[in-house]
Amino acid sequence: MAAPSAPPALAAIEAPRPGCIGDRVLRNEDARFLAGHGEYLADLDIPGTREIAFLRSPVAHARIRSIDMPPGAEGRVFLLKDLGDIHPVRAVLTTPGFRGSDYPALAADTVRFVGEPIAICLGATRAAAEDLAQEIVVDFDELPPVVEIEQALDPASPSLHGWPDNICFVSTPGGGEVDAAAKAAAVTVTREFRMARQCVVSLEGRGVLAYWDRRLQELVVYSSTQQPHVIRTVLAKLIGVPEHQLRVVAPDVGGGFGVKNNLQQEEVAIAALARRLKFPIRWVEDRREHLIASPQAREHRVRLTAHADARGKILGLEAEAVVNAGAYSIWPWSAAMEANMVAGILTGPYAIDAYKGRGVTVVSNKAPLGPYRGVGRPSACFTLERLVDEIAAKVGREPHELRIDNMVRPEQMPYRTVTGKLFDSGDYAESVRQVAAMIDVPAVRARQARQNGTGPRRIGLGFASYTEQTAHGTDEWIARGLTEVFGYETATVRFTPDGKLIIEAAIQNHGQGLETTLAQVAAQELGVDPADVVVRHGDTAVSPYGMGTFASRSMVMAGGAVGRASRQLGEKVKRIAAHLLQVKPADVTLANNCAVAGARSVPLKSVTDAAFLHPENLPAGEDPCLDETTTFQPLSGTGAFAYATHAVVVEVDTGTGLVEILDYAVAHDCGTMVNPMIVEGQVQGGVAQGIGNALLEESPYDSGGQPLASTFADYLVPGAPEVPTVRIAHLETPSPFTAYGIKGMGEGGAIAAPAAILNAVNDALRPLGVELNETPITPKRILTALHDARTERAR
């Protein structure tokens, strides 16, 4: 275990104070967004900016024979050779056996997916740049494409990267005696599950604007990214501009969900070109580009076998997860992230001692795969939780009771799973009990008995439980073999001479409410009004180094850093205040913008005035100024585990194949909540994306490797009528490993919804002989399954 920098020493909160940790504080960032004054990448107004259209490959797999430039292309069209001496992206794991490949910023010799960028075209407007791109003629020598998982696994298929086959990596996590479990089992259940390839769909697409700043002698790269510091580090290596001459800024970012949590080829190409030009250049991703060429998600095929006793207690699991990672390995996660995660967490929240897993990553001529809310977990949860329901059906028990029996118990915490994860705290079974009470299982069963079979509409009930590893630190990223280790987060907390507070954080806030919740942490420690606190983030020039916002880490990591920095700064404030009040520092507390000692108090403004403008008023030996920078790492390098159980009641129309969600309840535990309003918003938003995953969202390709969903008419995301308001119960077990006991929770809502909804639909249709194990369950898939079941029965 890597040693954390220091114990958090920031205890869980007993009773929330107004404006501090635990309070439903309304958001500081809302005012500018509600006025329409958010400043997103496309809104930046820098004089002389020229707009970019990328010429992208229209074919899935081909060698480029030649590229013919139109008249007037000089200085307006740029190929890889025009970008100077830059390195291709090579995203590898340090784990032995990982097969690496180069991903060039622009394709020069070979294209490997539809949408791969080939040339940068410039124009005064995007339309003019697109006109130019249309005039370029590329002569392609088309190669046979590798599209679906089965093709990618076939050794006879053409190899994309010159490897012996198209298998990038195989992981084999597990432990315990699976063969013994199989022998002892009364019941063995095997199923194959598929989760479709999805697009991430942040409502704002990706985008990059870059220029050379002549005064500061630095390359400025604005990017709609979740991790500006890390992007600076890797860009510097790839394009040869040292980090101290490179500034990366994320302005307001219109949603991320993981798709802006990668190094983007467009960032590399644009940054490399901008250092050679005398004017700013900007690319704003349009929706078609987003749907076909941005990093996509999921596309898993998982075979899972469970061995259980006659009561359904799971004795052992065997799994093979194959993930179609697309054409290239994305930095920094690598192509193997999804398969490795699915195979590594398939035992879920259950105490399962025997597990044999295999995670297989294959490459294909599709867009590269990247992280999307939940990463491998929605698929792992879907697979395991579907199978739990099938075990329950086989042994004749209520699915939620089977879950309770199999779960890790509170007295087993902290609990090391068979794949090495350390569950930190909580009562997993209690989340099942609470959500079962909320959804009222007996009432739903009674309604089913009344309604099902009397008409085309059938009721179903589904549960799904999960654990969500959050704020994973040093140990986890090393174990995953990443070339960079995202083990900590950093913050500077500084007062201004007039008594106000500025937090400078290395995370990036794009909807999570961190401009409010980090202010609440500072309010907790320093007694300031959170509405007055300015949180600056997303800019390598305004904060110390840090890793960014992903993996449900920002509240734990940056919250911990702000807490530690504020605590230390508060000690100095108390010393100065004690001097001004002529009391002992230990007698001073900070509240309501004042330093208080008994009946005496001094406004913080007087303390900051002394600290910045009147050093003659400071205690002997005290340095002027009031600012503090600290880092934070959780005490466990595998992070804090949030968990939840979701329950959903659906009505399936067997005539139309439509699924309506009648009720949705969640009982979850993310430890200490900094702001319950924001927590509920994250749960609700995650569930909405999970509903899309379960019922609507799919990015299919034809046999030639052409993506078939390139508009919002083909790629459906949930709207207001499709998403019910979720009822939420909070369990609050503080993590022993983090500041204030906070656990991350940003992804959780999305993890369990596909599993819970598929379980509910299967519960509704099981008596008809239907079983659905593939997402999304579109009306067509449901009707086909019903038809097949009828045909089967007729035989």
Place this chain on the structure above:
Amino acid sequence: MKVSFTLNGDPITADVEPRTSLADLVRGEHRCTSVHLGCEHGVCGACTVLIDGKIARSCITLAVSLDGAMVTTLEGLADDALMARLREAFRTHHGLQCGYCTPGMLITAHDLIRRKGALAEAELRQGLAGNICRCTGYAGIVAAVAAAMDEHETTKSAASIAAE
């Protein structure tokens, strides 16, 4: 091509290509950047504006078609009482996260309340179905619009009682 119309109360004349969308025109030289582009094919609703008092997708409206029209973006509703109520309700009910869909959502909600008055939740959700939000899962938005709607109806009936 020359086109003249009223943008947020100010007369403007622009020389545009026939293909120029209303969204590109008002975002560009007029800096009405509350108009967000989420799909540019008329589905997501982030670019929603008012044209002659009716909601419209500015991404698929050609600027040249607007001669003599009255165009209002969120910037033009800064002093509108109902919009102020909606903004407050969106904040109170956590009806926004990243903020990208928010201007379009506010304009649609404003239109819904003015045209329809009191609506049941299912109808309200149908009324918002043309605006995609990827962050919130709509619960906060629906609660905010319902609250603003209730308040608006109360004010209206109070005003009509006062008028009698």
